[in-house]
Amino acid sequence: RKEVEQDPGPFNVPEGATVAFNCTYSNSASQSFFWYRQDCRKEPKLLMSVYSSGNEDGRFTAQLNRASQYISLLIRDSKLSDSATYLCVARTGNQFYFGTGTSLTVIP
Amino acid sequence: ETGVTQTPRHLVMGMTNKKSLKCEQHLGHNAMYWYKQSAKKPLELMFVYNFKEQTENNSVPSRFSPECPNSSHLFLHLHTLQPEDSALYLCASSPTGLRGNQPQHFGDGTRLSIL
Numbered sequence: 001r002k003e004v005e006q007d008p009g010p011f012n013v014p015e016g017a018t019v020a021f022n023c024t025y026s027n028s029a030s031q032s033f034f035w036y037r038q039d040c041r042k043e044p045k046l047l048m049s050v051y052s053s054g055n056e057d058g059r060f061t062a063q064l065n066r067a068s069q070y071i072s073l074l075i076r077d078s079k080l081s082d083s084a085t086y087l088c089v090a091r092t093g094n095q096f097y098f099g100t101g102t103s104l105t106v107i108p
Numbered sequence: 109e110t111g112v113t114q115t116p117r118h119l120v121m122g123m124t125n126k127k128s129l130k131c132e133q134h135l136g137h138n139a140m141y142w143y144k145q146s147a148k149k150p151l152e153l154m155f156v157y158n159f160k161e162q163t164e165n166n167s168v169p170s171r172f173s174p175e176c177p178n179s180s181h182l183f184l185h186l187h188t189l190q191p192e193d194s195a196l197y198l199c200a201s202s203p204t205g206l207r208g209n210q211p212q213h214f215g216d217g218t219r220l221s222i223l
Contacts, residue, residue, distance in 0.1 A: 032209035043198055043214040044151070087151075089211070094139045094158055094204055096212050100150040 001026055003097035006088045010103040017078045021102045023071040023088030030090040030097070033064055035073045038085045038101065047073075047086070078106045111135040114199050114215035121189065122223050129184040129218045131199030138205070140182040141212065142174060143198040151198070157182060158204060189222045196220075 006023040013019050025033070033050040048055065050062040050071055061074040071088055083106045088099040112133045121127050133140065142154040156164035157176040171193075173185040182199055196219050200212040 032211075034211045036211075041196070041219075043196075043217045045214070046211050049211060091202075091209065091211070094156065094163065094202065094208070095153075096141075096200075096202070098151050 002099075003027055003092075004088055004090050004099040006099035006102050008100055008102060010105060012105045012107055013078055014107050015078055015080060017106075018074065018076045019078060019104065020075075021073045021086055021088070021104075023073075023099055025069050025071065025088075025090040025097070027090065027092050027097075028066075028069065030092045032091040033071050034089040034091070035060075035062060035071075036087040036089060036098075038087055040084075044087055044098075075104075078104075080106050080108060082106050112199060112201055112213050112215035114197075114218050116218055117216060118219045118221075120221045120223060121186070123189060123191075125189075126185070126187045128186065129197055129199075129220075131182040131184075131215055133180055133199075133201040133213070133215075135201055135203075135213060137201035137203050137213070138179050139202045140176060140179070141200040141202075142182065142184055143200065144195045145198060145217075146192075146195045154184075186220075189220075191222050194220055194222045 035047040036044040037047045038044040050064045054063045059076045063072045085101040090097045140157045144152045155174045175183040196217045198217045199215040202212045
């Protein structure tokens with residue numbers, strides 16, 4: 001079983017739409033969680049950390065449910081520039097476990 | 109501007125060549141990582157170093173040889189590579205200990221092509 005699982009998509013949504021990505025992790029000892037964004041042929045870049053109480057950064061909202069071992073990312077009012085692959089990450093000790101990524105394309 | 113710097117950005121080499129990839133971080137982190145990412149594939153962890161000591165070798169072939177002389181520098185020595193080794197090689201670093209809930213930071217990567 002993979003440490004982190006996420007739906008690969010692709011998600012194709014119109015500009016202005018709201019889209020949600022989900023992710024599950026298998027190790028209850030994982031202590032911290034993140035969403036990264038990766039553009040084609042580029043390195044992953046940190047989008048946001050995910051806190052137990054949920055957190056928001058502009059149009060992006062992240063949620064963590066430790067009981068269900070579930071992480072989510074909500075993007076509101078999608079922009080063309082949001083098109084990328086979104087990676088869910090769980091940190092366990094010094095190991096970072098990446099999901100395979102969810103591909104998002106925002107269509108004009 | 110990234111705090112993790114990788115050189116070179118691009119590398120083309122023959123199968124019999126020897127080359128090295130370099131990674132340097134200026135973030136005061138103690139853990140450093142090498143990842144491989146083939147085209148349209150997920151990240152594959154190769155090696156992990158914590159305070160200069162290798163703590164993870166993810167069954168990487170011996171033609172890839174890492175070196176970590178200190179917590180700020182990480183090398184990946186390449187020798188007798190195969191065409192399937194063509195990929196984006198990413199270096200990352202992270203804090204440890206009391207800052208062990210913080211994320212990784214990635215370099216821009218080295219795009220490697222094996223002829």
